[in-house]
Structures are given as C-alpha cells and as structure tokens.
Amino acid sequence: MATITTTRTPRGAPAVPVTPGWARWVNDHRKWLFAAPAMVFVAALLVFPLAWTGYLSLTDAEGSVRAESEFVGLRNYLDVLSDTDRFWPAVGRTATFTVAALLFEVVLGMAIALLLWRPFKGQRWVRVAILLPLVATPVAVGMMWRLIFDPNIGLANQVLGWFGVGPQPWLAGQHSALPTTIFIDVWQWTPMVVLILLAGLTSLSEEPQEAARIDGAGTWQRFRHVTLPLLMPTLTVAVLLRGIDALKTFDLLYSTKGRGGGSFHEVETLNVYAYGLSFDYNEYGVSSTVLILFFLIIIGAMWALTARRKEARR
Incomplete structure (x- = not known):
C-alpha cells in the first residue's frame, strides 16, 4: 500500500509565496x-x-481635402507610370542625386576618417571643425549656399574672378543646378559618414595591423586587405543610413530651388514632385500615387542595402 507523506514547514520558517501563473x-x-x-x-x-x-491614390481626390472623390482604381498608377515628362525624369534625378551624393560622401568620409584615425597635434580641434556642418539645419545650409552661389553677388563667382574665371550660373543653370545641390549635400553630410567610420576604425584591433607590418605590407595593402574588410560592417551601416536619407532629401532642394525644383524642374526629385502636386496643384490622388511608388522604391533600396549588410557580416 502506497504511503502519502506530507511536508510541513518548520515552525518559525518563512512561508514560500506561490506566484500566480499570470505573474510568471x-x-x-x-x-x-x-x-x-x-x-x-x-x-x-x-x-x-x-x-x-x-x-x-485609388481616388481622383483634388481641389480640397473635403471635396467628394470617386474611386478610380489603378488609373492614377497607370497615368503616373506612363508620364515621361515629369515622373520618370524625377525618378532619374532622384537616383542621380542619391548615388552621386552617396559615392562622394563615402569616399571623402573614408579618406577623412583615415586621416583622423591616428593621433596628431590639434586633432580635437580638427574633429570639431569637420563636424560643424552637421550643426545647421538643411534649410539654413541651403539658404547660405544659395547666397554664396548667387550669380550676381555670390562669393563663389567673386573668388573665381580673382583667378580670371568668368561667373558661373551654379544654381541658376539648367545643367549645373543638380551637380551644385549634390555638392551642397556632400558638404553637409560627409561629416556624418566620417563620424560613423571613425567610430568603427577606433574599435578595430591593432594586432592585424601589426602582423601586416611585420609581413612587409605597405599602407595601401594594409588598407585593402586588413582595414577595409574589418571595417566593412561599419561601412555598410554608413551606406545604409546615408543612402536612405539622401534618397528622401527634400528640404535642401526646396530651399535652394523653390517650387517645382526650378523653372525647368532641374532638381525636381520625387519628393519635390509629390509636394508640388499636393500643395501647388491640389491633386491629392496623383500625389498620393507618386508617394506610394516612392515608398516602394525606398523599401526596395532598404532591402537591397540590408541584404548587402548581411553578406558583409558573413
């Protein structure tokens, strides 16, 4: 016959609290x-x-947000995707601006970060000076450079005149406006890339560098075969953050060129185009369609850069 034994808590010992299931x-x-x-x-x-x-984006909303609208299905998408006058040129400018700005910022950021990697006299002040462009807002930066590049009173043309070079249109030119805005974006956001890459460089171990020096590797060989592979995850993060931010740039472009990205839409990216459709022409249905397509482009870019980051980790 089975015997059932019971355990009693000794007198004076604290009772063990029972925790309810929901609390666990x-x-x-x-x-x-x-x-x-x-x-x-x-x-x-x-x-x-x-x-x-x-x-x-599936309606013909226009004129007023309170106005009645009708459901039109995918008609807006078909109209926008067949627009070769404004939409596809805006896509091309968006891609050009993003790729060019990102390329220059990564190359310059890497070069400056490598220069600041090793200690030298006055390094602290140099770092502070390099990070100063990040202090100002993009709108303030755009207005400042708009005055500098003014064709008549701008400082840029005055400096060129000292060397016997004639005045340039800069932001006023149909073909020079987009490269000029790319230059402004590079000037402001390269310090961000420098900051990220410099943090990655300072976290690297010195042992691989010393081993490469002992083996007789030169400066370029150490950078290509040691520093760059170890820095690749950090570099991918910098490209991911800055690439998505450059893809969405609006305030800098609008503050320098205004409505429509200029008289000839020379810097009209998808953000500027969608803004004009909404607030200049009150075509909310078409504008929403452009924004949805732009959102899909951003998601695709994020997916591509994230996949590249995963490969770099491997």
Missing part, C-alpha cells in the same frame, strides 16, 4: 510588455498615414 507570464515577457505602448504608438503613426495615402 508577465515576468517572462516583461521586455515586450514595456515596449508595447511605444510600439503601438509608432505603428499607429506609420500605418494610418500610409493607409490613408494608399486610399487616396
């Missing part, structure tokens, strides 16, 4: 529960505008 569940998932309110708030801020924009 809360304790096991506390990190998600603490983050849930912020996640829900951010999701609401993202989902509602995106859903409303997607709905407007």
Whole structure:
C-alpha cells in the first residue's frame, strides 16, 4: 500500500509565496510588455498615414481635402507610370542625386576618417571643425549656399574672378543646378559618414595591423586587405543610413530651388514632385500615387542595402 507523506514547514520558517501563473507570464515577457505602448504608438503613426495615402491614390481626390472623390482604381498608377515628362525624369534625378551624393560622401568620409584615425597635434580641434556642418539645419545650409552661389553677388563667382574665371550660373543653370545641390549635400553630410567610420576604425584591433607590418605590407595593402574588410560592417551601416536619407532629401532642394525644383524642374526629385502636386496643384490622388511608388522604391533600396549588410557580416 502506497504511503502519502506530507511536508510541513518548520515552525518559525518563512512561508514560500506561490506566484500566480499570470505573474510568471508577465515576468517572462516583461521586455515586450514595456515596449508595447511605444510600439503601438509608432505603428499607429506609420500605418494610418500610409493607409490613408494608399486610399487616396485609388481616388481622383483634388481641389480640397473635403471635396467628394470617386474611386478610380489603378488609373492614377497607370497615368503616373506612363508620364515621361515629369515622373520618370524625377525618378532619374532622384537616383542621380542619391548615388552621386552617396559615392562622394563615402569616399571623402573614408579618406577623412583615415586621416583622423591616428593621433596628431590639434586633432580635437580638427574633429570639431569637420563636424560643424552637421550643426545647421538643411534649410539654413541651403539658404547660405544659395547666397554664396548667387550669380550676381555670390562669393563663389567673386573668388573665381580673382583667378580670371568668368561667373558661373551654379544654381541658376539648367545643367549645373543638380551637380551644385549634390555638392551642397556632400558638404553637409560627409561629416556624418566620417563620424560613423571613425567610430568603427577606433574599435578595430591593432594586432592585424601589426602582423601586416611585420609581413612587409605597405599602407595601401594594409588598407585593402586588413582595414577595409574589418571595417566593412561599419561601412555598410554608413551606406545604409546615408543612402536612405539622401534618397528622401527634400528640404535642401526646396530651399535652394523653390517650387517645382526650378523653372525647368532641374532638381525636381520625387519628393519635390509629390509636394508640388499636393500643395501647388491640389491633386491629392496623383500625389498620393507618386508617394506610394516612392515608398516602394525606398523599401526596395532598404532591402537591397540590408541584404548587402548581411553578406558583409558573413
């Protein structure tokens, strides 16, 4: 016959509290529960505008946000995708601006970060001076460079005149406006790339560098076969952050060229084009269509850069 024994708590010993099941569940998932309110708030801020924009892109909304609109399906998408006068040139300018600005910023950022990597006299002040462009807002930077590149009173043409070079149109020229805005973007945002890459360089171990020196590797060989492979994850992060930011640039372009990206739409990117459709022509349906397509382009770019980052980690 089985004997049942009971365990009694010794007299004077503290009783062991019994934790309810729901309390254990809360304790096991506390990190998600603490983050849930912020996640829900951010999701609401993202989902509602995106859903409303997607709905407007399927209507002929125009004139006023309170005006009645009709459901037109994919007609706006077909019209926009067949627009070779404004939409596809804006896509080309967006790609040109993003790729050119990112290329120059990464190359210059890498070069400056390598120069600042090793200690030298006055290094602290040089770092502060390099980071100064990040202090100002893009609108203020755009207005400042707009005055510098003014064809009549701008400082840039005055400096060229000292060397016997005639005045240049800079932002006023149909073919020179986009390269000039790329230069302004590079001037302001290269320090951001420098900051990211310099943080990555300072975290690298010195042992691979010393081993390469002992083996007789030169400066370029050490950079190509040691420094760059070790820095690749950090470089991918810099490209990801700066590439997406350059793709969405609006304030700098609008502050330098104004409505429509100029008289000939010379710097009209997708952001500037969508803004003009909404606030200049009140074509909310078409503007929403452009924004949805632009959003898909950004998602595609993020996916491509993220996939490249995963390959770099391997």
